[in-house]
Amino acid sequence: MPPIEPLPDSVPVLIAGGGPVGLALAALLARHGVASLVAEADAGYCTGSRAICISRRSQEILSWAGAGAALAAKALPWTGGRSYWRDAEVLRFQMPNEPSQRFAPMVNIQQYHVEEFIHQALQASPQLAQVAWSARVAQVAPQADGVDVAIETASGRSTVRAQYLVACDGGRSTVREQLGLQLEGTQYDGRYVIVDIVQKTRRPVERLAWFDPPSNPGSTILMHRQPDDVWRIDYQLRDDEDGVEALKPENILPRVQSHLRMIGEHEPWEMLWASMYNAKCLTLPAYRHGRVLFAGDAAHLVPIFGVRGLNSGLDDAANLAWKLARVLAQDAGDALLDTYSAERVQAARENIAYGAKSTEFMAPPDFAFRLMREATLRLALDEPAVRSLINPRQSAPVAYTGSALNGPQVGEWVDAAAAPGQPAPEALLAGPQGAFHLTQCFGTAFTCLVFGDGPLPQAVAALANHGIGVLDIPPEADALGQARERYGLPDAAATGLVLVRPDGYVMGRWRGLDARPLLDCLRGRGWKL
């Protein structure tokens, strides 16, 4: 990638780290009209598949980043999976999914493709989003009204003054180290080798797991299909195996070959990449330190088994982008950034708890978890009721329960799915240009959903003057009744307003069609309207 020379003297937002989270943040900021500079130490995209499972919510966020079409064209959708113990199937699961959904619950794609797609989308806003490759953050010096960041490039070291620095520089974050901050939590000892191989297959796209398979006795194996005829294979090492030896091709190839033969995949194959990990449950206690913010793996590390690593990092970016934009535009005080930390730390703790549950099964941490897993796997042959214990517990967006940003819920609402702090539910609607999904309307501004019974009241339409998108959803637009049902209107004739944040979370909901409480809600949270 051609370097940016020279680097600018100053920038509103400096993003340390040009992985998928850093690049997505730059794209989302650009959508809000905020300029940023991404400093990435490597010369290009990552190598190896790394984070491969992209959740439904992440697909929404990547659409806001401009990478939606490229992702949909390349990634492989899946809806379920199977688990085996020895040579018997013990679990078959399906994630919630139905034809009217906008996205599959999960799609598989290599991380380098995700980075590439977002980077390409950034080319549409070259004045706003700049990416400096081969640019390494060397020093971070917070100041009263900004952060001085020393960056090393091929031509030497220069300092960029940023109003805000966002650390998206991964598990071994330099920014974290520079500020003397430590991740807190625990790690699991169980190690997994992860391998990408290229091999043609006719198998459907689903998550496959084997416990104690004849091909690799005593081990646990996971397989995920990826684009370009790539398989991702994860297998657990024994506690007594040497990590360095385990990554040598002569030790990887036979184990992979043995398993491929067992499952009947006989096409020629070759290995592309291998790495190793152990599950971590770690987070910073706060993601805001003055003018420095943390997102993605720089802020938290969660076990791979819960599939919430990259997915939660993208959620961090979506939560932060609109808040940073508001603060930089001086539409809101910078205390708004504290809500980023509060909401996303809470989310990380929930994601860690889910990840820990998955890890207890995939890499049992002691004799007790090992014993009960063995009991569960054998019992599962005859007892359907215990199979849920084998379920890997998929990613779902976290609700911001108790957040200071949550507004009120006024009047009778009969479903909690769209309560303040919840992710705004999806609905398929009918519009003048055809069918569209409700979530297509989120991502930039606040949106007021109008469940009305006739012409739009003038005061509600006037919300647009405050930069609030107004989406009228008359019964004929709510063709399948999904919106009224999922947003909790008691009946087809009920009226109400729902205020949705730019990141697609519900801020408040009010029965009736009075616009004033919405404005009061925003003013009460520091908005200048």
Add this chain to the structure above:
Amino acid sequence: MTDADLDLGYTALCKSLGEVGQERSELLLAMVCLALMARCADAGDVLPLIERARDRCLQEPPRGG
């Protein structure tokens, strides 16, 4: 469960444990325990049982001491 049925279950468990042998006894007990747990109505039925048994076990001196 009647006393007579409890007797039947008890004896069946002992005999099965004897058949599988001491080394596999933990696994058998874990399987039976999990199967019975799955038949209870909710965690409220189960968690107090586990807690009481744990407390009793912790009162036992460790073997070989």
